[in-house]
Amino acid sequence: MERSDIMTTNESCVTAPVTKKVDVVIIGGGPAGMAAAVSAYKSGVTDILILERDERLGGILNQCIHQGFGLHKFKEELTGPEYAGRYIKEVLELGIPFKTGAMVTDVTADRIVTYKSEDEGEVSIVAGAVILAMGARERSRGQLNIPGTRPQGVYTAGTAQRYVNVKGYMPGRRIVILGSGDIGLIMARRMTLEGAKVMAVCELMPYSGGLARNIAQCLNDFDIPLLLSHTVTDIHGKKRITGVTISAVDGNRNPIPGTEQYIECDTLLLSCGLLPENELSKKAGVALSPVTGGAIVNDRRETSVPGIFSCGNVLHIHDLVDYVSDEGELCGIFASEFVKDNRGTNRPSEAVSSEAVKSDEASSEAVTSEAVKSEAVTYEEASSGAIAVVPEGIVRYSVPMTITQTARDVKIFFRVSRSASDVTVTAASGNEVLCSVRKKRVAPGEMENITIKADRLKTAAGEIRLFITEKEVS
């Protein structure tokens, strides 16, 4: 699209005048956004802008001062700030432009990104491609519908983590934690090391949502009780929280009368799951999955809106930042390819699939004749012929949801709805098994993945079913 076209189409809009044009705009400077930026840059698109609303790059890693990041990516255990530091260094060394203190307020389907900052006021940018990397938010008390009074002292675990680790404030001294997700477990240890007493961690489900090693090193190391199948049924206190009532729950997660216990506390931390933060995605008209809460994407991590990509926790909640970075890298590669296509340059040859389609109607003016001759796959056409990935049985969801090419291996990430042991994970199309992997154990709290090799992918006829078969109990 020519610049003049954009100015014309935007004239009647209420958004700020478009003042800039940037090839790849990345919303969010956390691990997903930084990895996307670095990989887009290395893929040959250097006109990038990372927009970050915080005062510094790094996202949530800045407050995750504990260790355990980077085992896959860097083959060593790093703390959150160290992991972020590796990417910040790379962003700085490559000279990738970023702007902190910039709050994105709007994204449109034609990729106009509007942000506000103290020094520039409101600015709109026309982006060649947009990468959504806004991360997630924690489920709040309001979303959990916990009965009781509304005193001070009820925080999400991540809020408390920021207070303690970044700002140096202690939220309280006698703590109850609801939810045994990783952040809750990590915070149980953090608060203990800071001299607080963690009375208990209550988990509604009969199993913890966190990693087994975090139960060992965060709770067991400090003799903090984990109460499974328990929840908070009342919050007490007028100005400040003075205690909570906890109850055991039955198989349907309903509190069992007569099991109530009062625990005195001055702080209640909530670690009850993360929700992808897709307010901006919705504004752009991106279709969201009711299961993941994130965008519906193809294997290029491209959303239902052409040229808008999504990666990291805004796409689906990850357990490990290493996979967030991987996903960011994929996004960066494909967003830069999208930009190059629409500029009319040739796509890298390895990206050209055997079923390549030969023109791009949506942006035909921008595609040069050379590009047409090179049999470039265009996104609009590729996704119309996309292969759907259909999760079945205990497979709750998959990312990606569709596959647009058969020239490259595709790694499919998924989660299960319940635990199972000695299982076989299978991806099949028709009667053809494309990939089958045995796993010792799958659990809802742990994201799994399988890779379909390109040569097997080519044999796919229609949709790919993803399912799990359990070894029969003898």
Add this chain to the structure above:
Amino acid sequence: MADMTCIICPVGCSLTALKDENGVIKVTGNACPRGAKYAEAELTNPVRTLTDIVKLTNRDVMLSVKSNAPIPKSLLLEAAAILSTVNAAAPVKTGDVIVKDILGTGADIVATKDVD
């Protein structure tokens, strides 16, 4: 005999460590050699890496730090109590030593982020 969860990586193997009459420790359930080493250490001298924060006197953010080697598990709370009294000042670079040889463990407390 001791059952434990390996904390070396996110897989979190369930380990069982058995000590025979000669004092030799046999570990099962581990998917990699690091698990065996971990279980042995848990029975003899359990160690952990400490991650914490210290105050920066000239900035409004805290400085994240860690022990650059694991320290005995029994010293975690004591070491953390010491760090809550320690002050540092920016600029600091990742890896800068903030406290040398914490509690005589041989491990240094080092910065885990850059603060300009």
